[in-house]
Amino acid sequence: MMLEKPAPVLEIRDLSVSVGTDEGEARILDNAGLALMPGSIHGVVGESGCGKSTLIRAILGILPKRGRATHGSIMLGERNLLGLPADTLQKDVRGRAIGFIPQDPFQALNPVFRVGTQLLETVRTPGDSKATRETKKAHVISLLKAVQLPDAEHALDRYPHQFSGGQRQRLLIAAALASAPGIILADEPTTALDVTTQLQILKLLRGLAIERGLSMIFVTHDFGVVAQLCDTVTVMYAGQTVESGPVAQVLKAPFHPYTQMLLACHPERAKELAGIPGAVPSPLRPPQGCRFNPRCPSARPACSAGQPPRVAPQPGHAVRCVLHLDEAAA
Amino acid sequence: MSGNDAALLEIEDLVTEFGGAKAFLGKPQRIVRAVDGVSLQLKPGQALGLVGESGCGKTTIAKTALGLVREKSGTMRLDGRVVSGLAPKEARRARATVQYVHQDPGAALDPWWSIGHALDETLRIHGISDKGERTTRIDEMLRAVGLDATFRTRYPHELSGGQQRRVGLARILVLRPRIVILDEPTSGLDLSVQATVLGVIDELRQRFGLTYLFVSHDLSVVERMCEEVAIMYLGRIVEIGPTKEIFARPQHPYTRALLAAAPRLEPGSLNDTPALPGDPPSPTNLVSGCTFRPRCAFAAPKCAEARPPLRSVGERHSAACVRLEETGADTPA
Numbered sequence A: 001m002m003l004e005k006p007a008p009v010l011e012i013r014d015l016s017v018s019v020g021t022d023e024g025e026a027r028i029l030d031n032a033g034l035a036l037m038p039g040s041i042h043g044v045v046g047e048s049g050c051g052k053s054t055l056i057r058a059i060l061g062i063l064p065k066r067g068r069a070t071h072g073s074i075m076l077g078e079r080n081l082l083g084l085p086a087d088t089l090q091k092d093v094r095g096r097a098i099g100f101i102p103q104d105p106f107q108a109l110n111p112v113f114r115v116g117t118q119l120l121e122t123v124r125t126p127g128d129s130k131a132t133r134e135t136k137k138a139h140v141i142s143l144l145k146a147v148q149l150p151d152a153e154h155a156l157d158r159y160p161h162q163f164s165g166g167q168r169q170r171l172l173i174a175a176a177l178a179s180a181p182g183i184i185l186a187d188e189p190t191t192a193l194d195v196t197t198q199l200q201i202l203k204l205l206r207g208l209a210i211e212r213g214l215s216m217i218f219v220t221h222d223f224g225v226v227a228q229l230c231d232t233v234t235v236m237y238a239g240q241t242v243e244s245g246p247v248a249q250v251l252k253a254p255f256h257p258y259t260q261m262l263l264a265c266h267p268e269r270a271k272e273l274a275g276i277p278g279a280v281p282s283p284l285r286p287p288q289g290c291r292f293n294p295r296c297p298s299a300r301p302a303c304s305a306g307q308p309p310r311v312a313p314q315p316g317h318a319v320r321c322v323l324h325l326d327e328a329a330a
Numbered sequence B: 001m002s003g004n005d006a007a008l009l010e011i012e013d014l015v016t017e018f019g020g021a022k023a024f025l026g027k028p029q030r031i032v033r034a035v036d037g038v039s040l041q042l043k044p045g046q047a048l049g050l051v052g053e054s055g056c057g058k059t060t061i062a063k064t065a066l067g068l069v070r071e072k073s074g075t076m077r078l079d080g081r082v083v084s085g086l087a088p089k090e091a092r093r094a095r096a097t098v099q100y101v102h103q104d105p106g107a108a109l110d111p112w113w114s115i116g117h118a119l120d121e122t123l124r125i126h127g128i129s130d131k132g133e134r135t136t137r138i139d140e141m142l143r144a145v146g147l148d149a150t151f152r153t154r155y156p157h158e159l160s161g162g163q164q165r166r167v168g169l170a171r172i173l174v175l176r177p178r179i180v181i182l183d184e185p186t187s188g189l190d191l192s193v194q195a196t197v198l199g200v201i202d203e204l205r206q207r208f209g210l211t212y213l214f215v216s217h218d219l220s221v222v223e224r225m226c227e228e229v230a231i232m233y234l235g236r237i238v239e240i241g242p243t244k245e246i247f248a249r250p251q252h253p254y255t256r257a258l259l260a261a262a263p264r265l266e267p268g269s270l271n272d273t274p275a276l277p278g279d280p281p282s283p284t285n286l287v288s289g290c291t292f293r294p295r296c297a298f299a300a301p302k303c304a305e306a307r308p309p310l311r312s313v314g315e316r317h318s319a320a321c322v323r324l325e326e327t328g329a330d331t332p333a
C-alpha cells in the first residue's frame, strides 16, 4: 500500500473561520487542517456542532452569513482556493473539479422544479443539441439506478416532495456524481438511509474510488461507517482538528482522549447507549487552549495554556494533545 | 406493559396511494402504493419501533395517521373512536392528540424567529398564557435536549444540522402531546447528543405517559427505545414482535439481511458484508406474491403465489414469509 508518498489532492492548512453574531465573534474553526490523498476516502468525525460542515463547505467558499476566514489556506493542487472570488469557485471548481453532497436532503432541492431539471443542469457538457440532452438523460438515469432509486426512468419527471427522505438523499448523491468530478465532498450522505441501502451506496462510492481514482471527504457521525469505508480519518472537536491518521490505527490505538471517548461509546464497545459527559462548548465562549479540556479526564494546567501543537507520534498519525508532546516522531 | 390494555391508536389494513390524478400540465401520474395493507396497534405508554428500507412507506404511515395524507382504505381508531374516512381538516382535528416530529430538521423552524421566540410562540398558540410558565418550560426543554441558554437568542441558520434537530424535538415535546410520532429523531445526531435526547424521550414517556411510534434507521436505537418493533418492506409489515426476540431470532429473510448489514467497527469490513442483490423494489409496479422475492436468497416458486400473510412464529411475534420452516430461521443469523 505505502509506496512513495504522493502529494495530497486537497489540503486544508490551519484554517480559522469566525462569524459575527449578535453576541460577538464566534470562532467556529480554529486552526483546522486536513489532507486528502489521491484515490482515497477520508472520514471526518466529531460530535454535532464541531464544525464538520463548516470545514468542508469552506473548501467551496461557502461560509456562514457574516462569516470570514481569518487564517489559513485551502490548496487544490497548486492553487489556493481561499480568497478566490465566489463566482470563480462556482464556475471552475464546484461541480467540475469538486462535487458536493450537502447535509440536508430536504432543503437542498428546489421544491418548484422537477428533479430532472435540477439534475440535468449539473451535467455540464458543451452544446445542447437533442442528442446531447438524451445522452445526458441516459447518464443521469444510470446514476439514479446506481444509487438504488426505484423507478429511475420516471424519477426525472417527479418533484422533490414526491420522494422519501432517503430517496432525496440519493438524488443528491447522483447529482454530485453526474459531472464526474475527481473529488467529492460528502456531508453525512447516508444518515437518512437504512443500513442495507447504505451498504450499497458505500460499496458504490468505494468502487468509484478504486476504478476512477475518485478522492472523497466523507463527513459522518458513525465510526462504524468510517471503519467500513474510509482509508484515513480526521477527528474534530469544537472547531479544532484533534487527531488524524489511518483508520486502522486510529481505531486500534487512538491518541486523543476525545477520540478514545468517542470510540468507547460506540454501541459495539459500550454496554449501554451512552455519550461523553458534558457538551460541546458554544463557539461564542470556547475554553482556552485545547477546547476539550473541560470534559477531559486527563486535563492538566498545560491544556488551557494554548492550543497544543500538532505532533505525529506515528508516521501519518497525528494528534494535538499535551499528553503526546514528547512522543513526536521525526 | 400489560398486553391486554385497550389500544390507544389502532390502524387496520391501511392503504395509502399517491398519484393517479392528472398532474398540473402533465401526463397522469403513476400510482404509487406507498402503504399496502398495514395494521398496527399502539398501547398507552408503549413505544413501537418502525424500521425498514428507505422509501418503504414509514413517513407515509405517519402522515396518514396524522391526517395530513388521506388514506385510500382502512380504519383508524383513536381511543376506540373511528377517525378515518373524514375530510382532511376534520381528520386532523380528530387526531390532534397525535403530534409529529418531522424527519426534516429545518422544516419546523421559521428562519426569521430566534429559537426562544419560536418555542414561546408554540406554547402561546397552544394556550399557555402564563409568561413565567412558558419561560420555565422552554429552559427546561432546551436543557433537556442538550442546548444551553445561549441558544434562545440564536436563529435557525446559526445552528448545525444536529442542533436544528434538537430544537425540532424540543418544539414538539414542550407541548406534551399523548401520542408522538418521531420520524428519525436521532438521525444526524452523534452518540453523546443521541444519548441525551433518547434519555429525554424516555423520561418524558415515563413522566407524562406518552406513547410513541418511533421511526428509525438506527437498529441500536430501536433496540434500546422500543419494546416492540415492526419491520417494513415495500409498504407492508413483514415482521412484528418483541424487539429483543426479533433481534435475537430474526425470522423474515429481509429482517435477517437488515440486521446483518449494520456497520461494524472493523476496518475494511465493507467487502465482507454482502449487499442485497437485484434492483431496488418499485412501489408502482408490484410483483406478484411476496414483494421481497426478487431479492430474497430463499425465494422459491411458491413465493410467487400470493402475498404471504403475517403468521405467528412465537409469542406476539409474527412474520410474513411462506418458507420459514425451510430457511432455518430458528438458528440466529
Ligand SMILES: Nc1ncnc2c1ncn2[C@@H]1O[C@H](COP(=O)(O)OP(=O)(O)OP(=O)(O)O)[C@@H](O)[C@H]1O
Pocket: A019, A020, A021, A026, A028, A046, A047, A048, A049, A050, A051, A052, A053, A054, A055, A064, A065, A103, A282, A283, B157, B158, B159, B160, B161, B162, B163, B188
Ligand atoms: N451563522 C452562524 N452563526 C453563529 N454560529 C454558527 C453559524 N453557523 C454555524 N455556527 C456554529 O458553528 C458550529 C459548527 O457548525 P457546523 O454546522 O459546522 O457543525 P457540524 O459539525 O457540521 O454539526 P452537525 O453534525 O450537527 O451537522 C456550531 O456550533 C454552530 O452553532
Ligand SMILES: Nc1ncnc2c1ncn2[C@@H]1O[C@H](COP(=O)(O)OP(=O)(O)OP(=O)(O)O)[C@@H](O)[C@H]1O
Pocket: A161, A162, A163, A164, A165, A166, A167, A192, A194, B018, B019, B032, B033, B034, B053, B054, B055, B056, B057, B058, B059, B060, B061, B103, B283
Ligand atoms: N407525494 C408523493 N407523491 C408520489 N409518491 C410519493 C409521495 N410521497 C412519497 N411517495 C413515495 O412513496 C413511497 C414511500 O415514501 P415514504 O416517504 O413514506 O418512505 P419512508 O419509508 O419514510 O422512506 P425514508 O426512510 O427514505 O424516509 C416512496 O416510494 C416515495 O417515493
Ligand code: SF4
Pocket: B252, B253, B254, B290, B291, B292, B293, B294, B296, B297, B298, B299, B300, B303, B308, B320, B321, B322, B323, B324
Ligand atoms: S416468501 Fe419467499 S421470497 Fe418472500 S421472504 Fe419468504 S422465502 Fe423469500
Ligand SMILES: [Mg+2]
Pocket: A052, A053, A054, A103, A187, B160, B161, B162
Ligand atoms: Mg453538519
Ligand SMILES: [Mg+2]
Pocket: A164, A165, A166, B058, B059, B060, B103, B183
Ligand atoms: Mg421517511
